Amino acid sequence: MSKSSLKETLKDLDTKKISIRELNQDYLKRIKEKDNLNVFIHFSEENVLKQIDNLEKDNTIKKLKGIPIAIKDLFCTKSMPTTAASKILENFNPTYESFVTQKLLDEGSIFVGKTNLDEFAMGSATNTSFFGNTINPLSKENEPLAPGGSSGGSAAAVAADLCLGATGTDTGGSIRQPASFCGVVGIKPTYGLCSRWGIAAFASSLDQAGIFSHNVEDSSILLQSIAGFDQRDSTSAKVDIPNYFENLDDDLNGKTVGIPKEYSIDGTPMEISQIWEDAIKVLEKKGVKIKNISLPHTKYALPTYYIIAPAEASSNLARYDGVKYGFRSDEIDSLDEMYENTRAQGFGREVKRRILIGTYVLSAGYYDAYYLKAQKVRKLIADDFNKAFKECDFIVTPTAPSAAFPLNEKQNDPIKMYLNDVFTVPASLAGLPGISIPFGKDKNNLPLGIQILGKHFDEQQVFNAAVSLERSYE
Amino acid sequence: MKIDKNTINKIARLSRIKLDDKESEDYIKDLNSILDWVEQLNEVNTENVEPLSNISSSILPTREDVSSDSNSSDEILENAPDKLEGFFAVPKVVE
Numbered sequence: 167m168s169k170s171s172l173k174e175t176l177k178d179l180d181t182k183k184i185s186i187r188e189l190n191q192d193y194l195k196r197i198k199e200k201d202n203l204n205v206f207i208h209f210s211e212e213n214v215l216k217q218i219d220n221l222e223k224d225n226t227i228k229k230l231k232g233i234p235i236a237i238k239d240l241f242c243t244k245s246m247p248t249t250a251a252s253k254i255l256e257n258f259n260p261t262y263e264s265f266v267t268q269k270l271l272d273e274g275s276i277f278v279g280k281t282n283l284d285e286f287a288m289g290s291a292t293n294t295s296f297f298g299n300t301i302n303p304l305s306k307e308n309e310p311l312a313p314g315g316s317s318g319g320s321a322a323a324v325a326a327d328l329c330l331g332a333t334g335t336d337t338g339g340s341i342r343q344p345a346s347f348c349g350v351v352g353i354k355p356t357y358g359l360c361s362r363w364g365i366a367a368f369a370s371s372l373d374q375a376g377i378f379s380h381n382v383e384d385s386s387i388l389l390q391s392i393a394g395f396d397q398r399d400s401t402s403a404k405v406d407i408p409n410y411f412e413n414l415d416d417d418l419n420g421k422t423v424g425i426p427k428e429y430s431i432d433g434t435p436m437e438i439s440q441i442w443e444d445a446i447k448v449l450e451k452k453g454v455k456i457k458n459i460s461l462p463h464t465k466y467a468l469p470t471y472y473i474i475a476p477a478e479a480s481s482n483l484a485r486y487d488g489v490k491y492g493f494r495s496d497e498i499d500s501l502d503e504m505y506e507n508t509r510a511q512g513f514g515r516e517v518k519r520r521i522l523i524g525t526y527v528l529s530a531g532y533y534d535a536y537y538l539k540a541q542k543v544r545k546l547i548a549d550d551f552n553k554a555f556k557e558c559d560f561i562v563t564p565t566a567p568s569a570a571f572p573l574n575e576k577q578n579d580p581i582k583m584y585l586n587d588v589f590t591v592p593a594s595l596a597g598l599p600g601i602s603i604p605f606g607k608d609k610n611n612l613p614l615g616i617q618i619l620g621k622h623f624d625e626q627q628v629f630n631a632a633v634s635l636e637r638s639y640e
Numbered sequence: 641m642k643i644d645k646n647t648i649n650k651i652a653r654l655s656r657i658k659l660d661d662k663e664s665e666d667y668i669k670d671l672n673s674i675l676d677w678v679e680q681l682n683e684v685n686t687e688n689v690e691p692l693s694n695i696s697s698s699i700l701p702t703r704e705d706v707s708s709d710s711n712s713s714d715e716i717l718e719n720a721p722d723k724l725e726g727f728f729a730v731p732k733v734v735e
Contacts, residue, residue: 261715358696371695397703401694404701469678480655487656489728491719498731506658518657519670525655526643526671536678541691543684548692580670581677597695 172233172330172384179232186232187218190276193234197278197328203301205322207239208246209279217245217276228274230391236323236332239280240287241267241375242364246277250366251285251295254512255492264364265399266333266375266392273391278329281319285514286483287340287368290586292318293573294516302348302570304612311570311612314344314586317378321348324378331388332378337369338471339566339590341376342602346565346615349604351385351632352378356623357597358403361396369478370401372471372594382603382633386410389625405623413626416634419453423631424558428464429589431567438564438614441606445562445616448638449631457558461550466543467592472584473527473540474595479517480524486512519580548596555621560631563589565602565615593619601632605639643671 170178178184194211214234221232242248242260249255263271270277284294291312292300300318302311303326313322317334321344324332334341336354345352353376360375367373375392379385393407425446430439450456488494488508495507513521527536554561567588593600598619605616616635620628643651648668652659659667694700713726722729 258719261712261718371693395701397701400700401696403696463684466681466684469681472674473678473681484656488721489730490716492721494721501731501733502656504731505656509656510658513657518655518663519667521655521657522648522651522667523671523674525651526647526675529651529654538691539681539686540678541693542686542689543681545689545692546684546686548695581673595695 169327169380171380172387175233175330186221189232190214190218190234193278193328196326200303200326200328203303203322203326204298205281205300205319205326205328206236206279207249207251207282207295207297207319210246213245214276214278221274221276224274228272230270231274233275233331234278234329235270235275236278236281236320236329237267238283238317238320238332238334240283240335240366241333242366243267243277243280246280248280248366249296250287251283251297252513252517253296253493254486254508255366256296258492260364262364265361265396267364269392269394270333281317281323281332283319284316285517286366286479287316287335287337288479288516288520289315290339290343290583291315291571291573292344294514296514299573301573304349304570310573312347312573312575314347314566314570316340316344318344320378321345321350321352324348324350324380330380331384333392334376334378335365336374336376336594337372337475338594339587341378342590342600342615342617343566343586345378345602346604346613347570349613350378350380351382351601351603352376353385353389353601353625353628354594354599355389355393355625356403356599358401359393359405359599359623359625361394361399361402363396363398367482369475370482371478372475382601382629382636383411383414385601386414386629403623408626410626410629414633415630416637418449418631418634420455421560422455422457422558423449424457424459424554424561426459426461426464426554426561426563428461429563431588434564434567435608437606437608438567441614441616442562442564445605445635448635449562452634452638459554459557459561461547461554461592463543463546463550464592467547467595468584468588470540470543470547471587471591471595473536474544476520476524477528477537478524480521480528483513483517483521488512516580544595547592551593551596551598560627561619562631563617563619565589565617569608569610569612569614589617598622599625599628601628603632603636605635641672642675643668
């Protein structure tokens with residue numbers, strides 16, 4: 167591993183082995199070299215240099231002082247435009263800072279740029295962005311692969327070593343699946359752990375911010391930095407945030423891992439079943455008790471998600487009307503014309519598809535049959551996990567049903583694309599924390615991910631299991 | 641088929657999204673296949689199951705009932721495509 171970790175870099179900065187300027191010059195150089203990957207929607211060298219100047223004048227001690235971080239372009243930032251990868255926000259310059267990015271700024275980190283994503287985080291390949299595809303840095307020459315999505319730009323930024331960590335958001339798998347595709351660590355914490363203030367909303371009962379990093383230790387450091395209560399997000403939880411990093415403990419002796427039988431699905435490649443078995447064997451050797459569990463409603467998670475998420479999206483995205491901010495169409499003979507043309511021209515195909523389906527399932531006469539039904543099934547899915555966690559401390563599954571696929575595959579069939587999230591969506595519906603760590607490769611030498619799920623607000627257990635598996639794999 | 645030409649036009653109108661004929665046809669196809677797919681939820685017995693709308697396991701805190709005025713109307717208007725004398729401006733609504 168040539169890539170330096172956040173933990174090591176903090177030590178090097180502390181002992182003055184390297185300066186903030188030298189460190190960031192190195193990252194700037196790589197960002198410019200890797201321009202072809204289309205990782206960033208917004209990148210300005212001048213802006214980064216200005217941040218370095220300011221930090222050099224700042225004598226206070228800060229936890230992440232000088233650390234280059236990439237920000238998913240769904241987080242509002244005062245210093246950089248925020249587009250949500252949509253034409254409708256093409257010219258949006260937030261006048262306020264999101265909670266998560268403010269926390270990172272307060273700790274002295276440097277924002278290297280805003281990363282690409284699926285438009286409004288709706289997608290699994292970072293191919294619905296108005297600003298073009300992001301290319302997975304692990305692609306071979308002439309065979310571009312998708313980085314996964316929706317936070318594909320952030321996952322790729324970490325994988326290509328263009329930053330020491332990146333923010334993401336996860337609604338149904340948008341951190342864990344791209345982490346798996348790009349061979350990096352991605353954590354989606356418990357719903358409510360990080361305030362969503364200043365994050366463009368997609369599906370509010372599911373959206374949660376999280377972190378991409380090179381390894382689990384770095385993930386534990388960065389998650390602690392962005393977590394915390396905020397009264398401006400009414401779902402933000404008032405819980406104590408432990409020092410995940412200090413508390414990391416890879417001794418799992420006496421713990422119980424749950425292995426859900428419903429996650430063995432037809433058509434999963436052998437290699438993925440294999441790494442899952444390998445992970446279980448490693449845990450067994452560490453003295454972990456293996457418990458076969460059942461999550462009987464797993465197969466209904468995806469259809470439930472694809473009613474609830476579009477329904478909430480159709481409501482959340484009503485705000486993009488060409489009045490308050492963003493794009494406005496030129497064809498505006500009347501107010502209604504202005505709305506209809508602005509939204510027709512401003513939104514991309516997948517976003518419109520989800521708004522339409524969401525509007526349908528919420529419309530009079532269909533609400534009970536679709537939306538209410540989905541909320542009831544969601545309750546059963548959450549109850550499945552509650553029951554399972556009475557018998558185990560954490561759950562281990564594969565992260566995604568495949569390795570990274572070619573860039574333009576699956577574009578025409580929405581349902582096929584939705585199936586990417588089959589292993590990540592259930593925990594999203596239940597609001598549980600989940601991490602994906604690289605664990606093995608497929609026959610083409612592409613990384614595969616293992617997902618670890620924990621109880622609500624038990625991120626520490628998730629990190630402990632993850633670091634234990636990671637250390638046994640390295 | 642659940643979604644026909646009339647239905648898609650109605651939903652598009654409710655969503656304030658103008659669709660051309662080609663788009664309407666595509667979305668009729670997409671939406672029908674998605675609705676057929678989610679139909680499997682009907683296999684699940686949800687009698688006496690409470691719908692889950694808020695997953696948060698902690699009690700949601702309330703804030704003190706005091707007003708806060710950031711007096712930021714200039715900031716709020718900064719990104720407006722069209723504004724006039726401290727207001728958002730839109731095409732004429734009343735003739």
